[in-house]
Amino acid sequence: MRAGGPATVILSTVVGSHAYGLATAASDIDRRGVYAAPTESFWRFEKPPSSVDGPLAEQLTWEVEHFCALGLKGNPTVLEVLVSDRVEVCTDIGAELRALLRAFLSERVAVSYERATAQQLARATSAAEPKWKQVMHALRLLMVCRTLLATGELRIDMRADRDKLLAVRSGEVPLTECLAWADRLRTDIAAAPRAVPAEPDTRRVENWLVSVRRRNLDAHRTP
Known part of the structure; x- marks a missing residue:
């Protein structure tokens, strides 16, 4: 440097x-x-x-x-x-x-988090066997984004949802359920009141x- x-x-x-x-x-x-x-x-x-x-x-x-x-x-x-x-x-x-x-912090996070999530899910599901770690992190990003837009607080501590997310990471949750979970989170994000400024x-x-x-x-x- x-x-x-x-x-x-x-x-x-x-x-x-x-x-x-x-x-x-x-x-x-x-x-x-x-x-x-x-x-x-x-x-x-x-x-x-x-x-x-x-x-x-x-x-x-x-x-x-x-x-x-x-x-x-x-x-x-x-x-x-x-x-x-x-x-x-x-x-x-x-x-x-x-x-x-x-x-x-602004409403731009909705676009950036969605883009990051879409990229992770695309990589995670492009192979014959899902890459479960990436699926988990895509869900985590959506959860963080939902909370951020609704509350104005960036909270990355996911210990309250640790068991559910680690079950995804270990492949215990079918991919169809994971994708449905992601869709629900996207719906919540779209409907969430905006507690952050537009810019x-x-x-x-x-x-x-x-x-x-x-x-x-x-x-x-x-x-």
């Missing part, structure tokens, strides 16, 4: 099954984070990468601007970083980012991002 100077990881959390309360002994530990590239590195032809894999397995770190752009679109995984209680790194700027959660607070997020760039520049200036 070096592009014209040292980059700083401002936030790193565990997401995935461990954050949802759905982990089993076989579950990977998925880490997602955010780094802030030095402001001066954007003045060069070679820009900082929008994301970086590793160094740990199943670890991905987004540059803060790219993270914000994805979050404003309602990207499910990005938003989970802002609410996961499995926090491994959180600087003062990282805490500011997590405090911006409500600025990211995210892009101005607030952008102003914060500019402040990060300005502070980062000041921090690397030579007195």
Whole structure:
């Protein structure tokens, strides 16, 4: 993550099954984070990468601007970083980012979560044998989206529904029942009252991002 100077990881959390309360002994530990590239590195032809894999397995770190752009679109995984209680790194700027959660939330999540769900179900059912883990996570996404739109709260803790969802993951629930469950959730989402604004607070997020760039520049200036 070096592009014209040292980059700083401002936030790193565990997401995935461990954050949802759905982990089993076989579950990977998925880490997602955010780094802030030095402001001066954007003045060069070679820009900082929008994301970086590793160094740990199943670890991905987004540059803060790219993270914000994805979050404003309602990207499910990005938003989970802002609410996961499995926090491994959180600087003062990282805490500011997590405090911006409500600025990211809007009705756009209905589209982004539906798109993610449709992709997962398509991959899960394209083979002769369903990929039950993906089926489970598609249902989980729909459940999170339903709650978010109806209450305005992004709740990723699924322990209350753990048994039902793990039964899906283990293949105990017929695929037809899983797809019918997904359809019911979609119906609920379409009918749910909207407790989030139509659009995210892009101005607030952008102003914060500019402040990060300005502070980062000041921090690397030579007195």
